Amino acid sequence: MNWIQVLLIAAVITLLVYLLRSRTNAKAKAWVKVGYVLFVIAAIYAILRPDDTTVVANWLGVDRGADLLSYALMIAFVFTTLSTYLRFKDMELKYARLARAVALQTARTPDH
Amino acid sequence: MTIDTHAAPQTDAWIIIPAFNEAQVIGDVVAELRSVFANVVCVDDGSSDETGDIALRAGAHVVGHPVNLGQGAAIQTGVEYARSRPGASAFATFDADGQHRVKDVVTMLDRLRRGDVDIVIGTRFAGSTRTETPPLKRWVLRTAAWLSPTSRRLGLTDAHNGLRVFNRKVADDLVLTMSGMSHAGEFIKLIDENRWRVTEEPVEILYTDYSMSKGQPLLNGVNIVFDGFLRRRLRR
Numbered sequence: 001m002n003w004i005q006v007l008l009i010a011a012v013i014t015l016l017v018y019l020l021r022s023r024t025n026a027k028a029k030a031w032v033k034v035g036y037v038l039f040v041i042a043a044i045y046a047i048l049r050p051d052d053t054t055v056v057a058n059w060l061g062v063d064r065g066a067d068l069l070s071y072a073l074m075i076a077f078v079f080t081t082l083s084t085y086l087r088f089k090d091m092e093l094k095y096a097r098l099a100r101a102v103a104l105q106t107a108r109t110p111d112h
Numbered sequence: 113m114t115i116d117t118h119a120a121p122q123t124d125a126w127i128i129i130p131a132f133n134e135a136q137v138i139g140d141v142v143a144e145l146r147s148v149f150a151n152v153v154c155v156d157d158g159s160s161d162e163t164g165d166i167a168l169r170a171g172a173h174v175v176g177h178p179v180n181l182g183q184g185a186a187i188q189t190g191v192e193y194a195r196s197r198p199g200a201s202a203f204a205t206f207d208a209d210g211q212h213r214v215k216d217v218v219t220m221l222d223r224l225r226r227g228d229v230d231i232v233i234g235t236r237f238a239g240s241t242r243t244e245t246p247p248l249k250r251w252v253l254r255t256a257a258w259l260s261p262t263s264r265r266l267g268l269t270d271a272h273n274g275l276r277v278f279n280r281k282v283a284d285d286l287v288l289t290m291s292g293m294s295h296a297g298e299f300i301k302l303i304d305e306n307r308w309r310v311t312e313e314p315v316e317i318l319y320t321d322y323s324m325s326k327g328q329p330l331l332n333g334v335n336i337v338f339d340g341f342l343r344r345r346l347r348r
Binding site: 095096099102103104107108110 | 155164168169171172173174175176177178179181185188189192193196289291
């Protein structure tokens with residue numbers, strides 16, 4: 001085993017432990033965790049047997065496994081960016097409503 | 113400026129002024145409006161200057177955002193304040209930088225009171241008014257109006273005009289979620305979705321050096337278009 005493989009696997013497992021220990025209790029979060037466990041298994045497999053990703057890539061008409069991974073990464077990045085953007089907009093709206101409630105409670109009326 | 117003042121100030125109408133750091137002009141704008149309208153509310157959008165205090169001294173009700181949220185949010189706050197006041201039946205949005213004429217608001221309110229429309233929007237580009245809109249700005253605004261299918265269907269030529277007059281029905285149902293400058297497009301979409309009856313009224317815009325320096329840069333149009341596309345995704 002290469003040193004890089006040891007380091008990558010250690011990093012992935014550390015992330016997994018961190019994620020599973022976080023106490024977010026919503027039902028939707030459970031699916032995120034399941035998805036993450038599957039991702040970790042796939043990641044460890046790909047680290048140990050990098051050539052296998054090339055086999056999968058060839059099934060899909062891509063030459064190298066590394067190219068396939070970078071395509072997958074691009075999609076994941078766009079997805080993350082968009083969901084973050086929407087989440088921020090949502091937060092902004094809540095923040096505006098909070099500020100509005102404060103504003104309306106502290107309204108000042110003129111004397112005349 | 114002289115105004116053909118009615119005998120008594122109008123009490124059923126509320127003028128909503130969103131203001132952010134307008135201390136230099138807000139006093140005069142409020143005072144001029146107050147010579148015709150009894151009720152003026154200035155939404156101080158987290159200004160760092162004396163905007164709120166000056167507006168209050170000039171006779172406006174002042175609602176202050178604790179932080180700066182943007183013009184769309186300020187208009188929504190102003191409408192929510194005004195509609196909670198007893199006797200409010202007509203509402204107008206009016207820019208704080210002094211680019212609108214009080215006379216135009218009076219004309220638009222008269223138009224609204226005929227009762228066949230729910231909302232009247234000011235336009236620089238219809239009728240015989242000779243507003244000296246800078247050519248590039250004129251071209252961008254007209255293109256923006258033309259690019260929006262909703263604006264075209266409703267027959268609106270100047271969606272980004274800050275002067276709007278509307279009735280109780282519109283005020284009660286208004287929910288602006290775009291905090292920044294994209295609210296103008298959102299307003300048009302709400303008119304369409306809620307089937308509010310809309311018409312335009314020619315108004316004049318006074319392009320002073322001050323209002324030009326405070327106006328939104330044309331590049332901001334990119335943000336407005338982008339937000340417009342994403343808005344549908346955000347509605348839940």
